[in-house]
Amino acid sequence: MGEPTNWGTFAPPALGRILDANLDRAREGLRIVEEWCRFGLESSALTNECKELRQALASWHTAELREARDTPGDPGTELTHPQERERTNIEQVLIANLCRTQEALRVLEEYGKLYQPKMGDALKQMRYRAYALESQLLAKGRQQKLQQAPLYLVTSPNDDLLGIVEKALQGGLTLVQYRDKDADDITRIERASAIRQLCHRYRALFIINDRVDLALAVDADGVHLGQQDVPISFARKLLGASRIIGRSTTNPQEMKQAIDEGADYIGVGPVYETPTKAGKAPAGLEYIRHAAANSPIPWFAIGGIDMNNIHSVFSAGARRVAVVRAIVQAEQPMLATQYFLSQLAWLDTMGQIEGTQSESDRG
Numbered sequence: 001m002g003e004p005t006n007w008g009t010f011a012p013p014a015l016g017r018i019l020d021a022n023l024d025r026a027r028e029g030l031r032i033v034e035e036w037c038r039f040g041l042e043s044s045a046l047t048n049e050c051k052e053l054r055q056a057l058a059s060w061h062t063a064e065l066r067e068a069r070d071t072p073g074d075p076g077t078e079l080t081h082p083q084e085r086e087r088t089n090i091e092q093v094l095i096a097n098l099c100r101t102q103e104a105l106r107v108l109e110e111y112g113k114l115y116q117p118k119m120g121d122a123l124k125q126m127r128y129r130a131y132a133l134e135s136q137l138l139a140k141g142r143q144q145k146l147q148q149a150p151l152y153l154v155t156s157p158n159d160d161l162l163g164i165v166e167k168a169l170q171g172g173l174t175l176v177q178y179r180d181k182d183a184d185d186i187t188r189i190e191r192a193s194a195i196r197q198l199c200h201r202y203r204a205l206f207i208i209n210d211r212v213d214l215a216l217a218v219d220a221d222g223v224h225l226g227q228q229d230v231p232i233s234f235a236r237k238l239l240g241a242s243r244i245i246g247r248s249t250t251n252p253q254e255m256k257q258a259i260d261e262g263a264d265y266i267g268v269g270p271v272y273e274t275p276t277k278a279g280k281a282p283a284g285l286e287y288i289r290h291a292a293a294n295s296p297i298p299w300f301a302i303g304g305i306d307m308n309n310i311h312s313v314f315s316a317g318a319r320r321v322a323v324v325r326a327i328v329q330a331e332q333p334m335l336a337t338q339y340f341l342s343q344l345a346w347l348d349t350m351g352q353i354e355g356t357q358s359e360s361d362r363g
């Protein structure tokens with residue numbers, strides 16, 4: 001970068017090799033992440049950020065540093081960690097490569113100071129950009145999964161809750177909310193952590209009902225807030241931009257407010273009366289029609305929905321539903337999940353063929 005070098009008392013070949021190797025490592029890691037941003041997330045903003053970071057790194061990779069390379073003499077080329085061979089999903093690949101990039105940037109920052117004073121500062125800024133990239137990537141991945149989830153399981157206490165959730169996940173479920181109104185916090189944390197682990201094994205999103213603190217404690221993907229819970233702005237401050245915040249709504253005013261306040265999705269209901277929320281007046285299909293016509297964000301019809309009435313809910317315009325009893329109390333939770341998912345997919349296809357789509361968040 002045109003500045004005088006500052007080799008100091010360090011052996012130049014070793015310092016040069018460290019910088020050369022880590023400039024390569026950081027760029028390779030970024031390149032792997034960039035491919036997913038481009039082809040998986042289809043995000044031009046994230047793809048460009050990866051590209052810009054790679055180009056900024058390339059500008060530090062001078063001929064002098066490349067000349068320091070000595071691959072045959074590098075004992076590190078033979079070393080691989082067993083975990084490198086064990087990646088089973090995209091998240092693991094992304095996390096591993098973001099970590100690799102961030103580590104390399106840190107090495108470049110520390111050793112770069114010895115090479116050129118400006119290099120340390122420049123690399124520090126790049127490391128912060130890499131952290132921001134990680135948050136944005138996480139947020140984008142979560143939003144993408146949310147958009148693609150037609151079925152939402154809200155849990156209720158059950159002796160075999162883990163088994164039921166796992167069966168539903170095996171049936172294709174991708175969105176789970178842990179809802180437990182009676183347990184103490186220690187029990188809630190234990191159960192939520194176990195369900196979270198399960199969800200992440202199946203690459204499903206995991207949301208906590210009511211409690212922002214528990215969502216943070218178990219590193220959930222987000223929180224679901226009722227009208228009596230903390231304001232969305234408050235939850236956002238604690239959870240940051242990358243986690244999902246959902247809000248219950250029972251009428252058009254609450255829907256508008258939730259959207260204005262920045263909810264990522266809303267619950268719309270109760271559609272029908274339900275013993276799961278005894279005493280709560282149903283909002284009915286009229287409110288479903290209103291959401292279908294007006295909600296620009298994902299919304300889930302909820303309340304009393306089962307295999308017998310899902311067609312009516314769908315006809316009113318719902319394309320996503322949330323259920324408790326229909327899966328938790330099903331004789332075969334996996335089959336119940338598959339049934340809902342197949343019905344939702346089939347009804348959606350029929351809707352598209354007939355041109356009856358009314359949900360305003362499509363497309």
Ligand SMILES: Cc1ncc(COP(=O)(O)OP(=O)(O)O)c(N)n1
Pocket residue numbers: 152154177179209210224225226227228246247248249266267268277300302322
């Ligand atoms: C998806 C979804 N929609 C609505 C609710 C209900 O939330 P809330 O009104 O806060 O009632 P409780 O679930 O806390 O009893 C929900 N949990 N999930």
Ligand SMILES: Cc1ncsc1CCOP(=O)(O)O
Pocket residue numbers: 154269270271273274275276277302303304305322323324325326
């Ligand atoms: C949590 C909640 N919020 C509105 S209705 C409802 C319960 C839905 O439960 P079920 O699917 O068993 O009717």
Ligand SMILES: [Mg+2]
Pocket residue numbers: 209210224225226227229
């Ligand atoms: Mg609540």
